[in-house]
Amino acid sequence: MAADTHAHEHPGAISPAKRLKMNRVGLWLFLLSETFLFGGILVSRFYLWGATRPELNQNLGLAVTLILLISSYFMYRAETAIKHDDRGDFLRSISVTIILGILFVAGVVGLEWQEAPIKPFTGGEFGIYGDIFFFMTGMHAFHVVTGVILLMIVAYRGYKGHLSSENFWPAEAAAIYWHFVDVVWVFFFPALYLMGSVVGPGH
Amino acid sequence: MNRIVRILLGFIVGFVAGIAVLVAVRVLLGLTPMPATLAPVLFSGIGFAILGLLYGFEPSLGLTRGFIGMAIAMIVGVVAVTHFRRAMGLDPAYALEPAWTMAAVLGPIGFMLGVGAVTDWLKWIFGIHTPDQHGPPEGKPAWTRYFGFDQNHKVIGIQYTVTGIVLMGLAGIFALIFRSELAIPGIQFLALDMFNSLVGLHGIVMIAAILLGIGGFANYLVPLMIGASDMAFPRLNGFAFWIAVPSALLIVAALFFGGWDTGWTGYAPLSVRGAMGVNFFMIGVFFFGFSSILGSMNLITTTLYMRAPGMGLFRMPIYVWAVLATALIQLTGTQFIGLSFLMVVLERLFDLGFFNPAEGGNVILFQHLFWFYSHPAVYIFILPGLGIVSELLPVFARKPLFGYKWIALSSMAIALMGFLVWAHHMFAAGMEEALRVPFMYSTMLVAVPTGVKFFSWLGTMWRGKLSFPTPMLFVLASIAVFLIGGLTGPPLATVPTDLFLHDSYFVVGHFHATMFGGFVFPFFAALYFWYPKITGRMYNERLGQIHFALQTAGFYIMSLTMARTGLLGMRRRIADYDPDLGIQNLHIIMTVAGFVIFFGVLVGVYNLIVSARKGEVAAANPWGSRSPEWQIPSPAPEHNYEEPFEVVGEPYDYGLPGSVYVDMHPSGSKTAASPAH
Numbered sequence: 068m069a070a071d072t073h074a075h076e077h078p079g080a081i082s083p084a085k086r087l088k089m090n091r092v093g094l095w096l097f098l099l100s101e102t103f104l105f106g107g108i109l110v111s112r113f114y115l116w117g118a119t120r121p122e123l124n125q126n127l128g129l130a131v132t133l134i135l136l137i138s139s140y141f142m143y144r145a146e147t148a149i150k151h152d153d154r155g156d157f158l159r160s161i162s163v164t165i166i167l168g169i170l171f172v173a174g175v176v177g178l179e180w181q182e183a184p185i186k187p188f189t190g191g192e193f194g195i196y197g198d199i200f201f202f203m204t205g206m207h208a209f210h211v212v213t214g215v216i217l218l219m220i221v222a223y224r225g226y227k228g229h230l231s232s233e234n235f236w237p238a239e240a241a242a243i244y245w246h247f248v249d250v251v252w253v254f255f256f257p258a259l260y261l262m263g264s265v266v267g268p269g270h
Numbered sequence: 271m272n273r274i275v276r277i278l279l280g281f282i283v284g285f286v287a288g289i290a291v292l293v294a295v296r297v298l299l300g301l302t303p304m305p306a307t308l309a310p311v312l313f314s315g316i317g318f319a320i321l322g323l324l325y326g327f328e329p330s331l332g333l334t335r336g337f338i339g340m341a342i343a344m345i346v347g348v349v350a351v352t353h354f355r356r357a358m359g360l361d362p363a364y365a366l367e368p369a370w371t372m373a374a375v376l377g378p379i380g381f382m383l384g385v386g387a388v389t390d391w392l393k394w395i396f397g398i399h400t401p402d403q404h405g406p407p408e409g410k411p412a413w414t415r416y417f418g419f420d421q422n423h424k425v426i427g428i429q430y431t432v433t434g435i436v437l438m439g440l441a442g443i444f445a446l447i448f449r450s451e452l453a454i455p456g457i458q459f460l461a462l463d464m465f466n467s468l469v470g471l472h473g474i475v476m477i478a479a480i481l482l483g484i485g486g487f488a489n490y491l492v493p494l495m496i497g498a499s500d501m502a503f504p505r506l507n508g509f510a511f512w513i514a515v516p517s518a519l520l521i522v523a524a525l526f527f528g529g530w531d532t533g534w535t536g537y538a539p540l541s542v543r544g545a546m547g548v549n550f551f552m553i554g555v556f557f558f559g560f561s562s563i564l565g566s567m568n569l570i571t572t573t574l575y576m577r578a579p580g581m582g583l584f585r586m587p588i589y590v591w592a593v594l595a596t597a598l599i600q601l602t603g604t605q606f607i608g609l610s611f612l613m614v615v616l617e618r619l620f621d622l623g624f625f626n627p628a629e630g631g632n633v634i635l636f637q638h639l640f641w642f643y644s645h646p647a648v649y650i651f652i653l654p655g656l657g658i659v660s661e662l663l664p665v666f667a668r669k670p671l672f673g674y675k676w677i678a679l680s681s682m683a684i685a686l687m688g689f690l691v692w693a694h695h696m697f698a699a700g701m702e703e704a705l706r707v708p709f710m711y712s713t714m715l716v717a718v719p720t721g722v723k724f725f726s727w728l729g730t731m732w733r734g735k736l737s738f739p740t741p742m743l744f745v746l747a748s749i750a751v752f753l754i755g756g757l758t759g760p761p762l763a764t765v766p767t768d769l770f771l772h773d774s775y776f777v778v779g780h781f782h783a784t785m786f787g788g789f790v791f792p793f794f795a796a797l798y799f800w801y802p803k804i805t806g807r808m809y810n811e812r813l814g815q816i817h818f819a820l821q822t823a824g825f826y827i828m829s830l831t832m833a834r835t836g837l838l839g840m841r842r843r844i845a846d847y848d849p850d851l852g853i854q855n856l857h858i859i860m861t862v863a864g865f866v867i868f869f870g871v872l873v874g875v876y877n878l879i880v881s882a883r884k885g886e887v888a889a890a891n892p893w894g895s896r897s898p899e900w901q902i903p904s905p906a907p908e909h910n911y912e913e914p915f916e917v918v919g920e921p922y923d924y925g926l927p928g929s930v931y932v933d934m935h936p937s938g939s940k941t942a943a944s945p946a947h
Contacts, residue, residue: 077404078909079499081576089502089575096567096601104605107639111613111624114635195630198622202613220395229397 087236094240098247101210105251108206112199112258120263121196124182128260131174132252135211138167139249142218146242149225152232161222161238164245168215175204193266203255210248217241276326284322288315295345299352299364313526317341330410332385332418333515339384340377340516347373367546370527371619374520374553381516386419387509402504405908419512421504424906426511427490428804431797433511434482435875437518441475442868444468448845453861455849465845467529467547471522474534474551477647478518478558480785483793484654485511485565488593490804492569494899495587497578497917497932499909502571510565513557520554533843535644538625538636541614549618552611559608562650566597573597578898579936580917584675587897587921591678592657595685599650603643603689610639634701641692648781649688652752652788653681656723658796659748663727664922665895666742667734671922673726680719687716697765698772706765713763720756724749735925740814741893744795747822751829752787755780758833773843776836783829794821794874801878802888806904809885813877820870828863831856896921896931913937 081089145160183200221241224230230238292314293303305311321341324334348369356363382388390400403421406412415425416432448468451460460468489507493500501507524530528545541548573594577586613624614636623629625636664671671677693701693709727749736742758780761767771777794817801809835853847853891900898915899906916936923929 077499078912079497079914085575089571092574093503093506093567093571096570097563100563100567100601100605103602104609107606107609107642111609111635111639114638115624115630115632193630194623194626198617198624198629198631202616202622202624223395224397227397 090236090240094243098243101247101251105206105254108203109254109258112203115195115199116263118263119266120259120261121183121193121200122265123200123260124179125260127174127179127182128256131171131179132256134167134171134174135249135252138164138171139246141167142242142245146235146238149230149235149238150232154225154228154230157225157230157238158222161218161225165215165218165222168211168218168245172208172211172215175208179204196266200259203259207248207252207255210251214241214245214248217244273327277323278326280322280324280326281319282322284325285315285319287322288318291318291345295349299349301364309526309528313523316526317523328414328417331414332512334417336381336385336512336515339380339382340519341380343376343380343383344373346380347376366527367549368619370546371549371553371615374523374550377520378513378516378557381519382509382512385512385515387505387512389419390505419508421500421508422908423489423493423501423504423507424804426507427486427488429486429511430482430489430514431486433515433518434479434486437475437479437482439871439875440522441472441479442871444472444475446864446868448472449861449864451845452847453858455847455854457846460845462845463529463531463545466531466533466843467525469843470530470533470551471525474521474555475518476785477534477651478514478521480651480789481558481562482514483789484596484650485514485561487658487793487796487800488569488596488654489565491800491899492572492590492593493576494906494910495590495897496573496576496581497898497911497915498572498576499911501568502576503568506564507568510561510568513564514561517554517556517558517561520550520557524548524550524554535640536611536614537640538614538617538633542617542625549615552615556608556611556615559604562600562604566600569593569597570601578915578917578932582917584678585917585921586678587661588671588674588677589654589657589661592653592660592681595681596650596653598682599646599653599685599688603646603650606639606643607647608643610636610643613639634696634699637696637699637701638693641695642689645692645695646685646688648784649684652784653684655748655788655792656752657681658792658799659727659745660723660730661897662741662745662795662799663730664924665893666737666739666745667731668894668925669730669734670920670924670926671726672729672732673722674920674922676722677726680722683719684716687712687719691716694763694768697768710763710765714760717756717760724753724756739798739893740809740811740818741795741799743815743818743822744791744798747818748787748791748795750787751783751791751822751825754829755782755784755787758783771836773841774836775840775842776833778842779829779831779833779836782825782832786825786829791821797874797878799893801881802892803899803904803906805882805885806888807881807883807885808888808892809881810877813873817870817874817877820866820873824863824866824870828860828867831860831863835860896924898932898934901932901934 141160141163145157145164148154148156148160180201183197218241221230221237224237289311292305292311296303296305318341321334321337324331324337328334351369351372352364355365355368393400406415407418415422416429420426420429445468448460448465451458451465489501489511492498524547527547527550530536530541530547530551531544532541532548536548536552541552573586573590613622616622617624617626623631625631625633627633660671660677691709691713693705694713697706697709738746758776762771762777762780798809798814801807835856838853838856839851840847840853840857847857888904890904893900898911901915902911913935916933917931918933919930921931923931
């Protein structure tokens, strides 16, 4: 962009290469911070559920997990495409990512939240199974939604032709964030669906 | 019109308008025009009165626009939730807690939009490039940049520091109110709920003030010390400061919504059952966390990537090491207080059971999550202060800093070990018993890196050529006071003695000594030391000494008396005590000492304000410091250094002949300025 060529207008101004390096470190530090958030949520799950879990729809869980994992592939593809100035592939791949992200949220919030035998707000001895389940999936879905919004912004910037092999940081940042949210689910899925023996209402 | 008249008029008109807005919104929502209690009327009236005051002061300030944005967002929150509930058929449509919780969540967002902290990012989405902002806003007087969104780290540092001092004063007033209530047994003038709320407010507003004070000096000094022109992410830096302002407003606003009974720790289940004020307090703290996390991310990146040529990690000023260690805790730990408070707010709003044993929840979980941040937070408060002590001692002892590497690494060690000691707050809480002894040992272990610092300070002073201007007085007081805090620690870390001392005034004496020794005294030392750098003028030495004498004497009397009343049976956070305990005189002494400290700080603030205009013009390097920020004009130019300097030696070799730390003109023209010695 034109403005970048004036970056050296004052003493101590930062070169674009260094700027990119610092952006990356800043983002990774933010993700380190987020890791503590999700780590704390996982700790709460193990503290309260221990070696038990509620009965959940295994097929649905597997399906949304696959959707999210596949979306990460398309995000990587989009990032690589823009770094090679392939705008067409970038737009196609990031669109697929966005659609898969929306499908994931629809699967978790739209289907699983309706279908799960545990409801929040019900109280009682097993109330905590619903509470933790909705808290974990809710916090994760919130991050997926923010990720989708970021991807839409980046896709819009790419559509307008603002991104290229020279200026790809927005796409790379959104991709790193997207992979991070994906990895969080890789830990959340077994914690919710696989680990421990099934207890709760109906057992 | 005269500015003072406009301010007064704005205040009065604002108050009336606030009540009018309240009535209008209530009528719009189909409610009775006036609420049943006075508190919402006062909240709306005072809120709009402050807005009017700011508007009268200067309508175009970012701060004023932020207030307007916050007011609009809060009204939108209340109206939207009420309409939503009506559409869903919930009864009653207007419910205090959901409506005002939404207002508290939207308020800071409205503030940030209004103040202009996110404008550049929103423009960026649409491909509009906004260049970095340099210098004061165009067409406005230079002072206005301090009241709006600015990207310069020195401006942001001053914004942080001044906001911190204002909040410190506010929190001090809260303390004096309930301290006066405690002066004699029985309930004099404070309702019990109000007493509890004031205790909580004193705690959390002080914490906010401390975090802002730390952020202030870190922002001002780190780029200057490492030779950077600014922080790594200047816009994010401005954002991180401004998000703290609406957060602090929400915390104080809790007073209008029934306050909160829990103290600043917000323990469940009391916080789950408490008044609506809990939500304001917790959401305020949650948003404040953004400030800590984003600010520390910025500081770490700046420190790692923007150091001057030749400045390896072990040639950084020791204060930068302290800030780096602090930032690592802030970046990661803060998530946990946010998480624990978020879970309480959700439990309140949606009737969940995280901390309710009847639903399979666990109360102790809250304390684990909460203290996993809130104990390391103590090291956030003290590490920068200890860094300032290490930074200033060699300057006033004219001797090298004793054991530089050990000091640097001890800050890191304290930061990491801080994460392994949290459960010592829970010895008496019914926690898993197996955890007690491990946490006792890990807590004791913190004394090792802290001891390293003490011995280094002694070694630095040993046979030095000490001089005693005001900053040095505060440095020495920091060491002495922090020692009290340190020595009262082991009895509390040891399980058997802690079971006796837990929740007594002994604890209050202990942590006040750590906070004063670790933050308050070093903070003022730093303020006096860098005052000539920041303002270009000298403070009044005599007033500085009076400030020092009042604060130090007052504090010694207060904290030692606190510890003693605790041993005699005084409980924390209780509005009354048994006259037969024989501690009434001690309470009167404590109260008087509290007022003496407050008065001392007032003298200090008066000194800082008046000297900024009338003080003598300061010499270029009044302390004979080797640090690079003293080799350039005061106040520092917009971009700090005209030419990047080069580090050619060790930072603290004071008094060693021929030693040089920085070469200010590495590209030649050596005669222009002789290197500092």
